[in-house]
Amino acid sequence: MSSTQTQVAIIGAGPAGLMAAEVLAQGGAAVTVYDAMPSAGRKLLMAGRGGLNLTHSEPLPAFLARYAEAMPNLKAAIDAFPPQALRDWSEALGQPTFVGSSGRVFPKAFKASPLLRAWLRRLDSQGVQLGLRHRWTGWDDNGRLLFQTPDGQREIEATATVLALGGASWPRLGSDGAWAETLAAKGVTISMLRPANSGFTIAWSDIFRDRFEGQPLKGVALTSGAHSVRGEAIITRTGIEGGAIYALSADLREAILSAGKATLHVALRPDLAIEELTARLSASKGKQSQSNFLRKAAHLSPVAIGLLQEAAKTTGVALASLSPANLARLINAVPIELNGVAPIARAISTAGGIAFDELDADSMIRRLPGVFAAGEMLDWEAPTGGYLLQASFATGAAAGRGVLKWLDRWMGIA
Known part of the structure; x- marks a missing residue:
């Protein structure tokens, strides 16, 4: 067993986790992103297999309405990082976007891989570390994060943690929903994970x-x-x-x-x-x-x-x-x-997840001080058309901002 420290641990190297990492690194935090897979962004690559639909160009009120009952809980995050901000972010990575005939927004390269490569290079230049082949299994009695790795179990001591583990669709890409049982055991209310955008x-x-x-x-x-x-x-x-x-x-x-x-x-x-x-x-x-x-x-x-x-x-x-x-x-x-x-493993996305009542205004889980959540782990769903990725990016950014406030307010080190 090995034990190490990091200022902020992000668990999940998908869009939400990587966006949280970027916000945190820009804010001066030392960040390590952990993921069970051998490489980062695998679900993003899968989403871009037929053309990476980043977001949608419709007016923001209509856009927000696509989230139905979850809209009030997602509005602040998307207002702070709206579709145009996501397009600007993509262009800054050398991947300008265009609006398709249906109003959907794509990178001009139409693929996820050039965007992901540029993003990982920028994160690396900002000092973000990657801990791959690290499957999170919970916490030990001292509050340290536990990971199963090819070299055995690791303990990681983190000042703050962002959970961005995805839902339960596409488990072969790392999103298997196993986190639900771990958090439920801590008293966190989890709405049942269900297939969304499914057959x-x-x-x-x-x-x-x-x-x-x-x-x-x-x-x-x-x-x-x-x-x-x-x-x-x-x-x-x-x-x-x-x-x-x-x-x-x-x-x-x-x-x-x-x-x-x-x-x-x-x-x-x-x-x-x-x-x-x-x-x-x-x-x-x-x-x-x-x-x-x-x-x-x-x-x-x-x-x-x-x-x-x-x-x-x-x-x-x-x-x-x-x-x-x-x-x-x-x-x-x-x-x-x-x-x-159709089985949730075949669904495009996941409904259900961490109840929004469990989070404070800064995306922190109230029952777990210093632990934040973002992306598909949260209890929302949306249709295809760019709404899934937009909310994942936006909630990741919101969690990153929340961690910076937490570090500043309680730890005095950001």
């Missing part, structure tokens, strides 16, 4: 599953309760996922947790009014099969027709027996019963 399970028929697995439903509108979104969804072997699904995932998840199931309605031709769709379906079918007729009259893709047929099987009604008006209504409100939530 859902559906009892597809074998025929539908085998034929359409991996096929996209494009240009559809999805409705859950009072909420509707336009976009795309992907048929999976066990259910459905995709951007439009993720936008409704919080409502659908809570419905399933409450009732064991949820009904999603899919509008396959949301751009057509029922009257126009009815008129098209009133044309003579002639000798065409039902599938060919739907393909030509309603311009439905094979997977969309398959989805209609799945719904017909569930209700026991043959599509061919429906009147044009009823068929039109079904096409733009296909009911799909979701019977479960």
Whole structure:
């Protein structure tokens, strides 16, 4: 067993942890960032695999509204480090940004790796140390941080600690949610960790599953309760996922947790009014099969027709027996019963975490003086579109500022 000291220990080398490290280093603190993985920023690299969506360009009031119930708890952090500040920060690292057609903001390089490399170089120049392959396991009886390393257990004595361990999605990248049990044992209230921006399970028929697995439903509108979104969804072997699904995932998840199931309605031709769709379906079918007729009259893709047929099987009604008006209504409100939530390990992000009531205004855990928390560990969730990273960066910066105040107020060494 080895024992060392550091002024500030940050646990978690993701966006929140590294941003806290930068704020602290700029404030003159000596910082060491610990992470269980062999390298820093692995989840950031994964987020940038299809293009790093840093933030969103919409006006700040609309932006903040995306955080729903958590908005009042995140507002101060995001006001202090808003989307434009994140874009300026990226540009200062040599990675200017651009606004895509959807309003999402990306680095011009479109990748996470150049940004991460530049960031780590700057942190190194500021004196930030990295302690990799260090898996945090809690505290010893003297309040020292305990880490499991390839060389055995280590004890670290820190004046202040920032916890930025992420949620429980993508555990192979280090975010396994094991911290929840450790903090709960200290009396910290933890809202149950749940999948966010996740897919859902559906009892597809074998025929539908085998034929359409991996096929996209494009240009559809999805409705859950009072909420509707336009976009795309992907048929999976066990259910459905995709951007439009993720936008409704919080409502659908809570419905399933409450009732064991949820009904999603899919509008396959949301751009057509029922009257126009009815008129098209009133044309003579002639000798065409039902599938060919739907393909030509309603311009439905094979997977969309398959989805209609799945719904017909569930209700026991043959599509061919429906009147044009009823068929039109079904096409733009296909009911799909979701019977479960995809595992949290496959989710893009995590809902739940440390209750905001457990934190003071400076991001410190009230029950654990000198211990601060940031990022996905906190009890918030947001849709994809740049909102996840923005809040992670902003809460990391807020925790860093909180630690500086703590050191100044109580220790007199910052």
